[in-house]
Amino acid sequence: MRFSIALIAASAAAVxxxxxxxxxxxxxxxxxxxxxxxxxxxxxxxSALDQNDLASADQDDIDFLNSxxxxxxxxxxxxxxxxxxxxxxxxxxxxxxxxxxxxxLKLEAKVLQLKIQQAQGDDVxxxxxxxxxKLNNNIQQDEDEAGNESTFLSFDATxx
Numbered sequence: 001m002r003f004s005i006a007l008i009a010a011s012a013a014a015v016x017x018x019x020x021x022x023x024x025x026x027x028x029x030x031x032x033x034x035x036x037x038x039x040x041x042x043x044x045x046x047s048a049l050d051q052n053d054l055a056s057a058d059q060d061d062i063d064f065l066n067s068x069x070x071x072x073x074x075x076x077x078x079x080x081x082x083x084x085x086x087x088x089x090x091x092x093x094x095x096x097x098x099x100x101x102x103x104x105l106k107l108e109a110k111v112l113q114l115k116i117q118q119a120q121g122d123d124v125x126x127x128x129x130x131x132x133x134k135l136n137n138n139i140q141q142d143e144d145e146a147g148n149e150s151t152f153l154s155f156d157a158t159x160x
Contacts, residue, residue: 018057018058018059018060018061018063018064019048019049019050019057019061020046020048020049020060020061020064020065020159022158022159022160023158023159024156024157024158024159025071025072025075025154025155025156025157025158026154026155028045028068028105028159029075029102029105029152029153029155030042030045030101030102030104030105031080031098031099031101031102031105031150031151031152031153032098032150032151032152033149033150033152034146034147034148034149034150035097035100035101035142035143035145035146035147035148035149035150036142036143036145036146036147036148037142037146038100038101038104038105038138038139038142039104039108039139039142041101041104041105042104042105042108042109043108045068045105045108046065046108046109046112049061049112051112051115054112054115054116054118054119054120055116055119055120057116057119057120061116062113062116062117063160064159064160065109065110065112065113065116066109066110066113066160067159067160068105068106068109068159069106069107069109069110069113071155071157071158071159072102072103072105072106072109073106074155074157075102075153075155075157076099076102076103076106078155079153079154079155080095080098080099080102080153081099083095083151083153084096084099090149091151093148094148094149094150094151095151095153097142097145097148097149097150097151098150098151098152098153100138100141100142100145100150101142101150103134103138104135104138104139104142107131107134107135107138108135110131110135111128111131111132111135114127114128114131115128
């Protein structure tokens with residue numbers, strides 16, 4: 001009997017895996033289209049996560065969110081910044097809006113990661129407040145440009 005209970009418990013633990021699957025940057029990017037809805041677009045990328053029960057998220061979910069943050073940061077530095085520096089006028093403005101949308105995705109991933117850690121008992125309140133402030137700032141910048149074109153840039157990166 002003990003063996004059966006232990007086997008069931010081990011099976012249940014093995015079944016619980018992260019809700020996210022490996023994705024390319026291009027698949028999760030929200031930088032294209034128009035500005036104004038970056039927050040909703042970013043939340044849609046993470047819609048598989050039960051935000052009403054963040055304490056049940058597992059390490060795979062945290063790792064995925066961390067990798068989204070990382071590859072979005074890499075795309076900002078490796079694609080958006082050089083493209084913006086090389087562009088001018090309307091093209092530069094559309095690239096900047098795409099960069100802001102990318103930052104919303106990056107920061108939304110970080111905020112969700114910290115909310116999970118907080119729900120699981122980690123003391124991350126100061127980090128969460130700092131990242132939430134950055135996120136709110138970028139959401140506001142996106143909303144201020146609502147309806148204006150934003151440029152998608154392809155970037156070669158994959159989540160963990």
